[in-house]
Amino acid sequence: xxxxxxxxxxxxxxxxxxxxxxxxxxxxxxxxxxxxxxxxxxxxxxxxxxxxxxxxxxxxxxxxxxxxxxxxxxxxxxxxxxxxxxxxxxxxxxxxxxxxxxxxxxxxxxxxxxxxxxxxxxxxxxxxxxxxxxxxxxxxxxxxxxxxxxxxxxxxxxxxxxxxxxxxxxxxxxxxxxxxxxxxxxxxxxxxxxxxxxxxxxxxxxxxxxxxxxxxxxxxxxxxxxxxxxxxxxxxxxxxxxxxxxxxxxxxxxxxxxxxxxxxxxxxxxxxxxxxxxxxxxxxxxxxxxxxxxxxxxxxxxxxxxxxxxxxxxxxxxxxxxxxxxxxxxxxxxxxxxxxx
Amino acid sequence: xxxxxxxxxxxxxxxxxxxxxxxxxxxxxxxxxxxxxxxxxxxxxxxxxxxxxxxxxxxxxxxxxxxxxxxxxxxxxxxxxxxxxxxxxxxxxxxxxxxxxxxxxxxxxxxxxxxxxxxxxxxxxxxxxxxxxxxxxxxxxxxxxxxxxxxxxxxxxxxxxxxxxxxxxxxxxxxxxxxxxxxxxxxxxxxxxxxxxxxxxxxxxxxxxxxxxxxxxxxxxxxxxxxxxxxxxxxxxxxxxxxxxxxxxxxxxxxxxxxxxx
Numbered sequence: 163x164x165x166x167x168x169x170x171x172x173x174x175x176x177x178x179x180x181x182x183x184x185x186x187x188x189x190x191x192x193x194x195x196x197x198x199x200x201x202x203x204x205x206x207x208x209x210x211x212x213x214x215x216x217x218x219x220x221x222x223x224x225x226x227x228x229x230x231x232x233x234x235x236x237x238x239x240x241x242x243x244x245x246x247x248x249x250x251x252x253x254x255x256x257x258x259x260x261x262x263x264x265x266x267x268x269x270x271x272x273x274x275x276x277x278x279x280x281x282x283x284x285x286x287x288x289x290x291x292x293x294x295x296x297x298x299x300x301x302x303x304x305x306x307x308x309x310x311x312x313x314x315x316x317x318x319x320x321x322x323x324x325x326x327x328x329x330x331x332x333x334x335x336x337x338x339x340x341x342x343x344x345x346x347x348x349x350x351x352x353x354x355x356x357x358x359x360x361x362x363x364x365x366x367x368x369x370x371x372x373x374x375x376x377x378x379x380x381x382x383x384x385x386x387x388x389x390x391x392x393x394x395x396x397x398x399x400x401x402x403x404x405x406x407x408x409x410x411x412x413x414x415x416x417x418x419x420x421x422x423x424x425x426x427x428x429x430x431x432x433x434x435x436x437x438x439x440x441x442x443x444x445x446x447x448x449x450x451x452x453x454x455x456x457x458x459x460x461x462x463x464x465x466x467x468x469x470x471x472x473x474x475x476x477x478x479x480x481x482x483x484x485x486x487x488x489x490x491x492x493x494x495x496x497x498x499x500x501x502x503x
Numbered sequence: 504x505x506x507x508x509x510x511x512x513x514x515x516x517x518x519x520x521x522x523x524x525x526x527x528x529x530x531x532x533x534x535x536x537x538x539x540x541x542x543x544x545x546x547x548x549x550x551x552x553x554x555x556x557x558x559x560x561x562x563x564x565x566x567x568x569x570x571x572x573x574x575x576x577x578x579x580x581x582x583x584x585x586x587x588x589x590x591x592x593x594x595x596x597x598x599x600x601x602x603x604x605x606x607x608x609x610x611x612x613x614x615x616x617x618x619x620x621x622x623x624x625x626x627x628x629x630x631x632x633x634x635x636x637x638x639x640x641x642x643x644x645x646x647x648x649x650x651x652x653x654x655x656x657x658x659x660x661x662x663x664x665x666x667x668x669x670x671x672x673x674x675x676x677x678x679x680x681x682x683x684x685x686x687x688x689x690x691x692x693x694x695x696x697x698x699x700x701x702x703x704x705x706x707x708x709x710x711x712x713x714x715x716x717x718x719x720x721x722x723x724x725x726x727x728x729x730x731x732x733x734x735x736x737x738x739x740x741x742x743x744x745x746x747x748x749x750x751x752x753x754x755x756x757x758x759x760x761x762x763x764x765x
Contacts, residue, residue, distance in 0.1 A: 247598035249599060380618065382619055382620065383616070383618060383619060383620040386610060386620050387610065387613055389597075389600045389602055389610070390597060390598075390607075390610060391596075391597060393593055394591070394593060394595075396562075396582060397586060397589075397590065397593075398586050398590075398610060398611065398613040398614055398666065399582045399583035399585070399586030399587070399613060399614040400582065401582050401583075439601060444606075445601040445602045445606070446606060448620065
């Protein structure tokens, strides 16, 4: 019974993913017919050369970024929720994105203090990704230490909140000392943006996200064991420290690399695993992994489509859309779920 | 009889060792756990029952001496090998999740499954056996948070059975249960020890029940730790030394504790 339902859901999600992917490609300020989009995608010339340009250099990279971001953030949230035994955990809520922001802020705003040859190296894609991953890694480590002392769900969230304001304060101090140009660059980054990524950057993001997802895939069994709590997990033969290390590395490179390229994106990481758990009614991570992956991609594509509504002359910041959709989910979770201690 | 011993220790001291000092909680302990036996570990709060269980299960090392599982030092086992030799039922609460009873029991198969945790037909057979033996078939499709404490305790025992280990160790499985459920739970453990030929060790405060149902008991008193059958322990008056208080004594004829209200 349940497996039949799961197959049905998986097939519908795959269809939905294809649907919203094409929707994302045809929607925007210039409307391009679906037939033409397909022509371009399989390598033929379309009727207008500007369409070729728009699809191949603007919309396709953006749609792929949306999928990578949605998948990566959602899986990172799923890992954190199980590892910290906390249904409200997610890369944004627990301050991983703040950690990444801080890393990026140091790079963008602080690069001026470095000699010019270092400046170039640090401000490259690689420099920003590294700083961002490092930032989120440090925050997960800190949360892990706190989580070992405080078993209470809410205190971990408060710690995440504190990291957020701490990072915010440091960013404020940094921006006080930086130039208008640097400040503008950082502000645009912090609003979140799926576009503006070159194929080269997408290559880097895709590689790093794939590594993170692969590590998560290999953690499925450990995550299932962790549903019993740490001590039971150890008693069924789990090498807890190793498993935890892999999970933490996976979370921080997923959240870190995505934040580096697309800016801090709120609530996707928290909300998507819950929607998956709700629809699939299971805690089995083999099912949750793939459903979260698909749902994350779908939801992010939807957010991207909304952010460029045809009637608006400009695109809305993606972070605003995800927050408007995600914040109510969190409140609803807090109020309605009995299973939160 | 020699080959029926699953776990034994030479004379060990248990406690906590830090860099600065060693705190010994109890010493001069020798234990021997044999196949098909139900064994209770009793003693007052703070006497070191949990520490002894942690030492036997390899979670912490003895201060002196060694614990041997199948004649191999328990410290030399990897987590996975150990998981195929002993399974645990702990007192801690399960974190919130959507796990069904069946899935929970199936997690006991983790030491045997592949990297994705896929259940083979053999795994499914063992899981179903465990569910049948503990008589929780009617609960199998329920979520683990929907059932009562007594039922959950049985489910956790089923999970330990599914792990298919010669030794099962339970930490205070009868707390939070009413008298009837305490009795039926211990009866279940007794039946499992006989039917599956496993050794089952559990710590408990229900000494009266343990005396009636167990094959052997390990009694921890401030002076010493003794392992023997309930009858021998009654004869040599060990139970009288458990509680260091005059208002409670052990009646050898009735085989139970009596309180003197003064």
